[in-house]
Amino acid sequence: xxxxxxxxxxxxxxxxxxxxxxxxxxxxxxxxxxxxxxxxxxxxxxxxxxxxxxxxxxxxxxxxxxxxxxxxxxxxxxxxxxxxxxxxxxxxxxxxxxxxxxxxxxxxxxxxxxxxxxxxxxxxxxxxxxxxxxxxxxxxxxxxxxxxxxxxxxxxxx
Amino acid sequence: xxxxxxxxxxxxxxxxxxxxxxxxxxxxxxxxxxxxxxxxxxxxxxxxxxxxxxxxxxxxxxxxxxxxxxxxxxxxxxxxxxxxxxxxxxxxxxxxxxxxxxxxxxxxxxxxxxxxxxxxxxxxxxxxxxxxxxxxxxxxxxxxxxxxxxxxxxxxxxxxxxxxxxxxxxxxxxxxxxxxxxxxxxxxxxxxxxxxxxxxxxxxxxxxxxxxxxxxxxxxx
Numbered sequence: 001x002x003x004x005x006x007x008x009x010x011x012x013x014x015x016x017x018x019x020x021x022x023x024x025x026x027x028x029x030x031x032x033x034x035x036x037x038x039x040x041x042x043x044x045x046x047x048x049x050x051x052x053x054x055x056x057x058x059x060x061x062x063x064x065x066x067x068x069x070x071x072x073x074x075x076x077x078x079x080x081x082x083x084x085x086x087x088x089x090x091x092x093x094x095x096x097x098x099x100x101x102x103x104x105x106x107x108x109x110x111x112x113x114x115x116x117x118x119x120x121x122x123x124x125x126x127x128x129x130x131x132x133x134x135x136x137x138x139x140x141x142x143x144x145x146x147x148x149x150x151x152x153x154x155x156x157x158x
Numbered sequence: 159x160x161x162x163x164x165x166x167x168x169x170x171x172x173x174x175x176x177x178x179x180x181x182x183x184x185x186x187x188x189x190x191x192x193x194x195x196x197x198x199x200x201x202x203x204x205x206x207x208x209x210x211x212x213x214x215x216x217x218x219x220x221x222x223x224x225x226x227x228x229x230x231x232x233x234x235x236x237x238x239x240x241x242x243x244x245x246x247x248x249x250x251x252x253x254x255x256x257x258x259x260x261x262x263x264x265x266x267x268x269x270x271x272x273x274x275x276x277x278x279x280x281x282x283x284x285x286x287x288x289x290x291x292x293x294x295x296x297x298x299x300x301x302x303x304x305x306x307x308x309x310x311x312x313x314x315x316x317x318x319x320x321x322x323x324x325x326x327x328x329x330x331x332x333x334x335x336x337x338x339x340x341x342x343x344x345x346x347x348x349x350x351x352x353x354x355x356x357x358x359x360x361x362x363x364x365x366x367x368x369x370x371x372x373x374x375x376x377x378x379x
Contacts (some may be wrong), residue, residue, distance in 0.1 A: 004220075011216055020211055025316075027205040037219055044223055072311050072347050074173035074180055080201040083185055083194065099203040108203075122204035128171050143167040150196045 011040055012052050018060045023095045025064040027079060027125065035063045058091075065089060098157070105156050110149055117145045166190045170197070177363040299324060310348040317342040317367065321376060328354040331375045339378050342366055 015036065022032030039059045043051055065088045068081045082088050106118055113135075120126045120134070121142075132139045160168065164208045169176045176184075184190045312320050318340040325332045327350065334340050344364060348357065356370050358376070368379040 008216060010222070011219065012212055014214055015215055016210055019207055023205050023207045024202045028199050029207050031171075032207070033215075037222075041223060044341050071179060072199055073185075073345060074176075074347070077170050077181060077185075077194070080170065080198050082198050083191075087198075098199075101331075102203040104201060118200070119204070122201050123206070125205075128167065133361070139166060143164055146167065147163055147193065148179060150187050150200065153200065154192070154196050 007040065007044060010051055010056070014056045017053070018056055021057060021060050021094075022064055024099075025061070025088060026067070027081075031067075035060060035067070039063060061088065061091065062092075067139070083124065102153060105153055106149070109152050109156065114145045114149050117142055118149050121146060162187060162190050163193060166194055176349065177360065179364050182345070271295045308350070310350065312344060312348065315343060315346075317341060317344060317378065320346055320348070320361075321342060321369075321378060324348065324354070324357060325376055329374075330354065330371070333375055333377045335377065335379050339367070 011123070015133070018031055018036045019029075022035045023029055026032050026035070039056065042048075042059075055085070065085060068074060068076060068088060069085060071079075073083070087093060106115055110118065117131055120131045121128070126134070128139045128142045131142050135142075162184060165180075167177070168186060169181050173181065185194060256354065310323070321332050321334075342364075344361075344367075346361070346364075352360075354371060354376075358371055361367050361369055370377045370379075
């Protein structure tokens with residue numbers, strides 16, 4: 001039976017990676033934290049033994065998948081979740097190298113204003129309307145900047 | 159006139175402006191699907207946390223699970239049981255008597271309404287988990303949410319199932335004019351606060367569906 005020290009060691013060793021994965025998939029730190037805590041709570045309550053890092057990360061992925069699957073299509077696209085859920089099951093994603101490359105492409109290839117809009121949208125998670133208001137532009141302009149950014153990324157990622 | 163790219167961007171932040179079918183069509187178009195996919199990848203890649211404070215997170219977790227973590231309560235319970243067997247037996251019989259009395263009281267007070275929430279293990283605690291889902295999901299849970307007024311999501315369910323549920327709720331009859339239409343499968347969110355006419359209008363937005371309401375009968379072509 002796993003004791004407190006075992007759980008604490010597992011927690012301290014794996015928490016950061018588990019949280020990072022959940023945030024990448026759910027785009028929401030609070031929701032991600034809930035999932036990670038629930039996984040450790042589950043290990044504790046079910047007295048699961050021989051828990052590995054791979055087991056924990058798979059648990060995070062499955063919990064995120066289950067949550068996203070419970071949402072309607074409208075709810076999923078509102079949060080920019082993958083519509084094809086096989087992409088979430090793919091253990092290769094998110095790939096650290098690709099994540100770094102995306103950041104580098106944004107930094108080096110996009111005009112300043114477009115770069116700023118991309119960061120406001122995806123890192124600060126502002127709505128299009130909020131971005132438009134903060135930059136005194138129309139929402140349609142926000143769409144156009146993001147569309148251009150996505151085209152640049154797509155051309156350079158393939 | 160908005161082009162399809164403007165529509166997919168708009169649908170992301172304002173999904174209420176589009177029907178499920180319109181959104182499905184946008185996601186099925188090769189170019190808008192490609193755009194959405196890269197937006198999703200970008201959202202995944204750029205969503206990042208600040209460095210978590212592991213000490214603080216562990217403290218929070220261990221406070222919430224103190225009893226389960228120390229195991230002291232379990233060990234002391236076991237030794238207590240061993241050394242106080244007679245007292246324990248008396249306590250057990252007394253508890254059974256209390257429970258029996260409680261059951262007879264609660265039976266007379268039982269509420270006829272059945273509500274349940276399908277709470278996936280490990281899912282985050284957000285208000286949208288109040289939305290009920292119909293059908294078996296991958297962990298084989300089934301629920302019957304029709305009794306409550308919360309939205310019902312039909313996930314790839316046959317039209318026959320959907321219309322039957324709706325007809326029961328609004329107190330109408332159903333008439334299918336073809337077997338093919340019965341078997342049509344939809345992804346549909348039923349807002350039970352709407353009138354029947356409004357719900358039928360939403361369903362008629364789906365290309366292959368033609369529904370009429372007359373003389374309290376829902377007729378599906």
